[in-house]
Amino acid sequence: MKITVFCSANEHIDPDYFRMTEELGRWMAENHHDLIFGGTSHGLMNCIAKAVHNGGGRVIGVVPSLVEKGGRMSEYLDVHIPTDNLADRKSLMIERCDVVVALPGGIGSLDEIFCVAASKCIGYHSKKVILYNMKGFWNSLIALMDDLNQKGMIRGDWHNMIEVANDFKELKNLLNATI
Template sequence: MKICVFCSANSNIEPVYFEKTRELGEWCAKNGHSIVFGGCDMGLMECVAEAAYSNGGMTIGVVPSKIEENGHVSPHLSVEIPCDNLSDRKDLLLLKSDIVIALPGGIGTLDEIFTVAASATIGYHRKKVILYNISGFWNSLIALLDDLQQKGMIRGDWHRHIVVANSLEEIKNECKD
């Protein structure tokens, strides 16, 4: 399975996020899953790539030209796919993956999550996004989605497109489907 990982490129964040990200990358590699990610050498992006790559896993980095220009391409890439910008990157990440896992992240990660979920709601694909809710990181977003649904702003049940996993075991179960 090709697992797309959305996550933070920041390094000054809680150590538990790195611990769980490393664990995910190792599990992917040891179980023959490829990592598809943003190709950056910083934060959780580099952590998941290094963990997968050093355990013999395939890592596919979709690298926007700005990342390349700024010298921040991960050295842990099996395959580098260059692209022009973040819109192209999102399209390619989705195209090259079977499922998406969102680790802790910021504005870019939110943009990626909602791009995938919104396109699924209108039928462009059937891929789901798994929010890896490490230490309750996504609790506020989950509450917001529940509130939007209660107010009638989301057609159907948002859980059809965005799934919450609180542990690696729950991720493993979602990846079996």
Template sequence: MHIGVFCSANADIDADFFELTRRFGEWMGRNGHTLVFGGCNLGLMECVARAVHEAGGLCIGAVPTIVEKGGRTSDHVDVKIMCDNLSDRKDIMLAKSDVLVALPGGVGTLDEIFTVVASASIGYHRKRVILYNMKGFWNPLLTMLDSMKQSGVIRPGFEDQLLVASTQDELVEMLSCEG
């Protein structure tokens, strides 16, 4: 399975996020899955790529030219797909992934999540995003989405495109249903 991973490129975040990301990457690599990610050598992006690569998995990086020019491309990228900007990166990641997983991340991760979910909601594809809710990281977002649903501004069925896993076991179970 080709698993797209959206996540933080920052290093100064909770150390537990790195440990849980490493474990997830090792599981991917040991089980023959391919990582599709943003190709950057920073933060959780580098952590998951290193773990997948060292466990024998393949890493596909969608690398914007600005990342390449800045010398921030991960050494763990096995297949590099160059792109012009972040919109292209999202398109490539969506096209190359069977399912997408969101680890803790910032505004870029939010942009990626909602681009995929919004395009699925109007019928462009049927791919899902699974929020890996490490240590309850996504709880504030889930509260906001629930409020939006209660207000009627989110269409019914939205929750079918955006799943939530609180543990790696739950995540693996959800991924097994996707593959």
């Protein structure tokens, strides 16, 4: 399975996020799942790439030219796919994966999550989108989505577009159900 992971490229975040990201990366490698990610050498992005790569898994980095020019490309790439911009990166990451997992992240991760969910809602694909709710990281987003749903701003139940895993066991179950 090819798993696209959206996540933070920041270094100064909760150390538990790194530990939990590494756990996911090791599991992916052990189970022969490929990683598709944004290709940077910082934060949770580099953490998952290193864990998958060091575990013998395949790491596919979809890298915008500005990241590459800035010398911020991960050294753990097995496959390097260059892109001109973030929109192209996002499209390729979505197109080439079987499932998307969102780890803690910021504006970029939110953009990516909602792009995948919106295109799923319209019918462009049927790929599963999973929020890995590490230590309740996504709780405020979940509350917002519930509020939008309650106010009639989302057609149907948003849980049909985005699933939530509150721990690693739940995440593995959702991923294994994708195979």
